[in-house]
Amino acid sequence: MTREDVVLVGLDGSAPSLHALDWAAAEATTHGLTLQIVCSYALPSFTAASLDGGYAALDDTAIQEGAKAVLAEAQERADARGVRSTASVATGDAAGVLVEMSRSARLAVVGTRGRGGFADRLLGTVSSALPAHAYCPTVVVPLRAQSTGDELALPEPRPVRRIVVGVDGSPAADLALRRAIREAKAWGAELTAVAGVPIGASAGALAWLPAAIDHEAVLRDVAEGLDVVVERALIDLPGVEVKRHVLDGTGAALLTEFSTATDLIVVGSRGRGGFAGLLLGSTSQAVLHHSACPVMVVTQRCADDETPHTGRVSGVGDLHPEV
Template sequence: MAEDKVVLVGVDGSPESLGAVDWAVARAAREGWRVHILCAYSLPSFTAASLDGGYAALDDRAIRAGAQAVVDEAVARAQQAGVAVTSSLETGDPAGVLVDLSADAALAVVGTRGGGGFADRLLGTVSSALPAHAKCPTVIVPRHTTGAAFTPVKRIVVGVDGSGSAHKAVRRAVREAEAWDAELTAVAAVPMSTGSGALAWLPAAVDRQQVLADVRAGLDHAVAEALEGHSGVAVSRHALDGNAAELLAEFSTAVDLVVVGSRGRGGFAGLLLGSTSQAVLSHAACPVMVVPARAKDDDSAVTRSNVPWERA
């Protein structure tokens, strides 16, 4: 049931994390999902020096009070949209907490600083840990630079490289297009031009148009498979000569959401661990959804009873 599905949002009080709340609320409202707002923190690993030259145990009450204020602000913001909202404070490594809870969420959402990295105060190493290890799709919402809202999502582009992970990303992109009633474009990129591209070594005698035709055929197959059961979604398709990350970053200036798969074997090999992923996440002008290979296709409901939104 829709009410059993949860969008998990990590917050730290920064404008970027509040932007993530706005995106999560808009997505949840499309299908009656719940939003769970979470602030996770861990105590510093050192002991504070006292004025008398000794050492004092660190009192976490002030830290917890500050974290609660962050959560309260985000909850008040989310409730204005009329969606169901729960919240919690969690102690421990923020990355580990979010990765663990992602197993029972339909979607996880966090914000970025807009300068290429995630909000330092929020998650630290989550900039790589959450999208790389999450059990559900993760949306990374960048800083607003134009003042225009990232929602509603009207145009979506998904990157396809022929891998099983990319096929999963296409299926999720179709699902998002259906939920948002958005236009969807699927793009497959093959770097064949002269230079340092992966296929720049191809001899001149190779029919590059045939290579693109083969890529287009694979793209058509992936899209056709993803559209089964979703006949109301129309998908534009483009097989292009170029660098995948650069092309997706360029597309991101004209669309509202970029969808990519992780752990692919082609243009997105090593996503979230290599140069392609870092380029997409660092330079995208709109939110990016990373769909892990392990993600569920059906947005299935929670299965554990000890998740914080069930305790709320």
């Protein structure tokens, strides 16, 4: 798979998508990439029944003009930030279009929600579908905007100074760790690797463990495994200091909590069972829904950009759920 030096951004003209564009522009600047801005729309096969039993064709000229206006505004925003960009209108389901275009992109970026009403629900599915199916890492950027009178003020995207990556010893998490190291190096950011082990009484996930088990020993074992995973990744990607934390709790809860004081969460995902190709893992889904900061999802489909170890490390990931 040949990748171009672009950050792919899906746009629909909504405030969340413009905020995602601003974040993508900062990412493109940091990595020396070009923005590839796409606005897509889908037309029904018919729009209204005519009197003779046929169907009236829809003139999509106005829709195209609206999409072009959205792209023009987007390119003006990119130009104002000194970022090179290209823009195009595509017809088809937004998620499907972006998934296909992700084959040749370095990164895909979308906002969390689309426009109001029922359309909001449809467009909102893009931020769930794209991370699960994309061929490159995907960043979902939440909008925490404040209203100023009749307008919605878009905050400036925060520079990435703190990155937290979830690690459980799986190949998917290895991919996420390696990508997080690359991001930390590009941004000059502080990187923390977190492994969650739900052994506390309130967690309930490991209720099957013997009551006499030494919880501290479990945490130490996982910490040793985390060190092995991190040091192995740093052999190929040196020059970044990685802090490590092994904590009592689920990966989803811990990463969501960290998101309130972090600029980027990076998580791997491999899904489960027969629906592995359709669904994100439970942790990545939960973090996407609740994170206060942008979330980067790295799936196994992104493996052509990395060279991770394919085995598991004893002690990391053996005791906690799907990432």
